[in-house]
Amino acid sequence: MNIIEIEHLKKYYGEVKAVDDVSFSVEKGEFFAFLGVNGAGKSTTISVLCGQQSRTGGSVKVAGKDVDEAPAEIRRKIGVVFQNSALDKSLSVRDNLKYRAALYGVTGREFEEKLRELTAQFGLKDLLKRPVGKLSGGQRRRADIARALVHSPEILILDEPTTGLDPQTRKSVWETVNAIRRVRGVTVFLTTHYMEEAADADRVVILDGGKILANATPLELKNNYTGDFITLYGAKEEDVRALGLSYEKVGEALRIAVADTAAATELIVKYPRLFTDYEITKGKMDDVFLAVTGKRGTE
Amino acid sequence: MKTLSYLIARNCKVYFRDKGVFFTSLLAPLILLFLFVAFLGNVYRDSIRSVAEGIPLSDALVESIAAGWLISSLLAVCTVTIAFTANIIMVQDRVNGQAADLFVTPVPRSLVALGYFISTFLVTSIVCFVALGAGFIYIGVAGWNLSAADILLTVADTLLLTLFGTALSSVVCHFLRSQGAVTGVQATVSAAYGFLCGAYIPIGNLATGLKNAIMFLPGTYGTGLVHAHLMGGAISAVGEGLPPEAAAQIVKGMKDGFDCNLYFFGGAVPPWTCYLVLAAATLLLIGVYVALCARRRR
CATH class of the missing domain: 3.40.50.300 (P-loop containing nucleotide triphosphate hydrolases)
Structure with a gap:
């Protein structure tokens, strides 16, 4: 109601x-x-x-x-x-x-x-x-x-x-x-x-x-407006750049954007030497907001 | 009624809890009294003796008349200036967002406006009656010539002038949107109102054009009433022991000289007309305030 x-x-x-x-x-x-x-x-x-x-x-x-x-x-x-x-x-x-x-x-x-x-x-x-x-x-x-x-x-x-x-x-x-x-x-x-x-x-x-x-x-x-993110620890930036995917530095880690969880899994399986210490997360509301409005919100 | 009583109680409590505002309100009449006594006392005493046209007056009687003038002037000014200070709650609520918060409750805006009006009247009355009490003590020390009727009429004058001050300040404060604007208006009113209502200088001493202009302002009639009721007894005592005709002439001359009798373009204005003008002006201002509140609601 x-x-x-x-x-x-x-x-x-x-x-x-x-x-x-x-x-x-x-x-x-x-x-x-x-x-x-x-x-x-x-x-x-x-x-x-x-x-x-x-x-x-x-x-x-x-x-x-x-x-x-x-x-x-x-x-x-x-x-x-x-x-x-x-x-x-x-x-x-x-x-x-x-x-x-x-x-x-x-x-x-x-x-x-x-x-x-x-x-x-x-x-x-x-x-x-x-x-x-x-x-x-x-x-x-x-x-x-x-x-x-x-x-x-x-x-x-x-x-x-x-x-x-x-x-x-x-x-x-x-x-x-x-x-x-x-x-x-x-x-x-x-x-x-x-x-x-x-x-x-x-x-x-x-x-x-x-x-x-x-x-x-x-x-x-999150599903409609953002993909998933693989946060990768201890990897070299040139190795990640070679993947040809969008990424950003977050502290000491590198955060790679992928379409969804399936794409993340596929990438990890394909490059097992690169993905030794990582986590997969959904996009944040901030990512949603950026995708929807084109503006960066306040976290 | 219960809701209204809570609104009024809240407004009064907020006002009296703000010690800065409260003491400023109480200090204003006391500072005014000090300034009158310290700087203008001798001017008024000399003026009283000169208006008496050579009739020897005892020092006690001069003191009594001067005290009546001082306290009546003080009351005439304070009833209006204190109302402007008391109405600060309405503006503060608007500035701080409390007004917007009040308007999400089921309470009609008209009741909120009435709450501000009544609490301003109550706060002003409290401060002015404290000032009046102190004034009676001052007059008592200087020389008591007041009758019971004078006291009752002075109380009535104070209430009516307070109502007038509340209505005037409510209309003016309705347009104010910042603390700075309130301070500016308060300062302007405090400085100018005493002159505009004939409280600081007897109207007879002013130029003819200004004298006539001041008679168009309703506050002047209220000032005339308190002058008449707080000075009338002492001035009448001047005529004691004189032949009736001479006494009447000298008393009238002194009452004219100190605005106990008012004249509009030369015509005498009886006391009931003074009350009528003040009451009509108050009702008109209340009407304007109601119309302003209704316009904002729309």
Whole structure:
């Protein structure tokens, strides 16, 4: 069952076509990734989806209802974590959650119960009384996500949630998001320009210049848009060059591009002296993105 | 209503938690009071004696009239300038992305706008009533000549002027998109408003053209009301012991000289008209604010 259905969505700013005839759907409970560089149209699509901006054309439905016809009802189904934290830095984590919950009618005892649940799930117990301005980047992101879930939404929209975070904090944020999916079964709609963050998604849409260029599972994308790669260790570059195949240096190794796994096997069997220390891998999402858009993404 | 109360509570808490902004708001009237007393006190005392046209006034009475002028001027200015400071929450929310975040909730934008308006009014009222309390103490020390009616009317004036300041600042701040713009507007309003509303210099001392121009600004009528209610008792005391006709003449002369009585192109403006002008201007500004918010929604 589709929880989000977008058909022929257009959003123009005068001559600029921020989103141009975009159609896709998201299944309930799915981990959906919207992949694109800055300015691809990801945030504009989310703004229209959340009812923040009007659209030039097309239809946007959430749980079967048009966002213009039942905006308040739809907004109750959505929790959003923006790229820039929207928490009040001078207020405590508890106050931030309390004032947010009240906007959805969650107050009093109902809020206290919700607070206990979120505190346990996000490890916020020691942070509740601390002003948000004094939290680390990772702690603040956890509080951001908890705040977006305070009204138990069906869809969690994460708009570039890890931009600007260090690798350790990014890992911690993803552990939190994965735990939410396991425990709550919530639909996660991720926008990102980090290619590898989209690799774990159930479905990936690649957006560029306001248009959808690809829409498939990560495996389908890798199979359709990239070949396999043999990473070869301890070989001489002139020997690899003699193969007449495309390759690149990756540290001390050489990474040879081949059409698929069968071609890799054939090559290894043909040159057993050359291929003594190697590994075969599928292409990365970055390779997919490069093949689809012609642009190098952010790993 | 419950949602609105949470929005207001959040806005007020964010304002008062920002100690820099809060203390600046509290300091503004206190600095103004200090500057008035330190630099303009003697100017006003001399002015009071000259307007009294040779009638010997006791030092206590001069101090009482001067205190009434200082505090009423301070209130007239602060009700507007503090409102501009308090409305910073609305602009900050826009700059920091909190406004966009609020608009993904089911809360109507009109309720969010109302929340900003009411919290600005509350914050401004709190700071201005603290200033008024300090002002009453200052007047008490200088020489108390206020009746219960004067006190009640001053409270009403403060509330109405605060509402006017809130409406004016809400309209202006609606167009601001950066912290720098807010600071610039605050600085401009703080510097100019006192002159434009007749708080710093009695209107009678201005050139005729400027005098008439200032009478087209609604803030002037609010300033006139607080002048009348905080100075009226002390000025009336000037006439005590004088023949009734002479007393009436000298009291009227002093009230005219210190803007307790206002004149629009020579015609006297009664107090009820002052209230009417201020209330109408406030309602008009609120209407403009509502229209601006509605236009943005579309």
